[in-house]
Amino acid sequence: MGLFAKFKAGLQKTHNKLVHEIKRIVTRSPRLDAASLEELEAALIGADLGMELTTQIIAKVKQSFETQGKDGGGFFDIAAAEVEKSFVASESKLRHAPSGLTVVSIVGVNGTGKTTTAAKLAALVQGRGEKAMLAACDTFRAAAIEQLKLWGQRLKVEVVAGTYGADPAAVSHDAVTAAQARKANFLFVDTAGRLHTKHNLMLELQKLHRVMGKQLPGAPHEVLLVLDATTGMNALNQAREFHKSVPLTGLVVTKLDGTSKGGMVVSIQKELGLPVKFIGLGEQADDLQPFDAKQFAEALFKE
Numbered sequence: 454m455g456l457f458a459k460f461k462a463g464l465q466k467t468h469n470k471l472v473h474e475i476k477r478i479v480t481r482s483p484r485l486d487a488a489s490l491e492e493l494e495a496a497l498i499g500a501d502l503g504m505e506l507t508t509q510i511i512a513k514v515k516q517s518f519e520t521q522g523k524d525g526g527g528f529f530d531i532a533a534a535e536v537e538k539s540f541v542a543s544e545s546k547l548r549h550a551p552s553g554l555t556v557v558s559i560v561g562v563n564g565t566g567k568t569t570t571a572a573k574l575a576a577l578v579q580g581r582g583e584k585a586m587l588a589a590c591d592t593f594r595a596a597a598i599e600q601l602k603l604w605g606q607r608l609k610v611e612v613v614a615g616t617y618g619a620d621p622a623a624v625s626h627d628a629v630t631a632a633q634a635r636k637a638n639f640l641f642v643d644t645a646g647r648l649h650t651k652h653n654l655m656l657e658l659q660k661l662h663r664v665m666g667k668q669l670p671g672a673p674h675e676v677l678l679v680l681d682a683t684t685g686m687n688a689l690n691q692a693r694e695f696h697k698s699v700p701l702t703g704l705v706v707t708k709l710d711g712t713s714k715g716g717m718v719v720s721i722q723k724e725l726g727l728p729v730k731f732i733g734l735g736e737q738a739d740d741l742q743p744f745d746a747k748q749f750a751e752a753l754f755k756e
Contacts, residue, residue, distance in 0.1 A: 459742055460752035463734025467715030468753055471500050472529070479528055485518045493528075500753075501685050502536075503720030510535045533754040539723055540746030545730045547574075547639075548675045548702060554632050556640045556665055556672035560658060560699065561679035562691055563646030566707040566733060568597060570679050571643040572604035573741035574731070579610065580739075583638035588628030589614035590621040590661060591645040601643055608738065611635070621645060621657065622664040629668045642673065655698040662699060677730060679705045680721070685714040689721050696725060705741075707733035715753065 461468070474496040482489040490511055497507040513531050521527070549555050559571045568591065575585035587610055591597035598614045605612035613628035625642055632640040644661065647654035665672040678701050680688040688706075695701060704727050706718050722729050729744040 459734050459740070460745070460748045463710040463732070463740070464715050464749070464752040465710070466712060467500055467709075471496060471753060472756065474499075475528055475532075485515070490515060497532075497716070499714075500716035501714040501720055502716035503686075503723060506535065506539055506716075506719055506723060509539075529754040529756065533750040536719055536750035536753060537746045539719055540729070540744075540749070545703075545728060545744040547578075547730065550671060550674050554629070554637055554640060554669060554672075555674050556629060556632075556642065556669060557675040557677060558642045558644060558662060558665075558673035558699075559677055559679060559705075560644050560695060560701075561646060562648055563594075565646070565679040565681040567591075567646060567679045568600050568604070568643050570677075570705050570707060570731075570733065570741065571641040572601065572608060572610070573733075573738055574641050575604075575610045575639070576608050576738045577741065577743075578639045579608065584636065585610050585639045585641065586628070586632045586635065586637040587612045588625055588632075588640060588642040590624050590628070590642050592617055592619045592621050592624060593645045597643070597645070611637075622661045625661050625665050626668055629665050629672060633669065655694075658699055675702050676700065677703050677705050678727075679707060682706050682709045682715060682717060682733075683712040685712070685717050686720065688717060689724060692721055692725055692727070696727070701725075701727055703728045703730035705729075705731045705733065707741075710734050718749070 478489050478492045494507055494511050510532050514528055517527055559567045561567050571587055575587055578585040587601055587605055589598045589601045589612055602612050613631050615624040662673055676699055678692055678695050709715050709732055718729055731741050732744050734740045
């Protein structure tokens with residue numbers, strides 16, 4: 454399956470809901486009166502595109518319909534162009550350390566898919582011929598270590614793990630040492646899920662990052678926050694709080710195939726100015742894809 458087909462399939466729920474609503478409104482009212490514009494606004498906000506971008510799209514559509522009297526197809530083109538434009542500054546490539554090992558810390562609340570994301574990123578890196586390793590630093594959740602080890606076996610990626618209840622910072626220290634010794638290009642660190650409101654757990658995450666930084670100056674080089682698309686705009690609060698505690702370098706949005714609110718990707722990126730680096734479009738190892746603004750915008754609106 455090509456990349457656009459993956460985006461299209463993953464965003465099907467959001468796409469279907471948006472396109473169906475917009476067609477209904479535009480077909481019924483070719484001249485787009487105030488009531489129709491209000492309905493279009495509600496449809497875009499309903500997909501979690503956020504107020505700012507919605508206002509932008511509606512203003513552009515209004516201007517276009519007034520000057521050129523465009524049909525409904527014009528709406529989709531305008532909306533896709535505005536969404537793509539809002540991502541212009543987005544840099545989706547994984548950061549690289551200037552030399553040697555690159556450490557990527559995967560953070561987020563419980564249940565967003567951090568462990569799976571860490572494994573899929575390792576698969577992505579291995580797929581392009583670089584050596585990846587995984588660190589099981591979630592020493593609290595039942596079966597988290599086993600889950601990562603299973604992924605490791607499946608992908609033939611080495612996993613550094615401690616025992617349950619072990620100090621996550623100590624595990625991260627050992628993992629960095631092992632990854633350097635084995636000349637790995639990337640170490641993906643799976644951290645425990647934590648609520649953004651729990652101060653003590655945030656301090657623990659800071660400690661984990663400090664320990665890795667002492668072991669390897671500059672580590673972690675990348676701190677990716679994993680967000681579950683099905684939580685919609687609740688994810689924005691999580692992102693704000695995590696960003697205050699540990700400086701984030703990018704976002705990974707998972708479970709986009711399970712929601713009709715895929716527009717939240719746009720809102721969060723716009724508000725925080727953090728690049729969306731990857732999006733999860735399904736269950737398979739290759740369903741985590743580098744984010745592409747153009748493909749994303751077209752998958753949302755183009756027929």
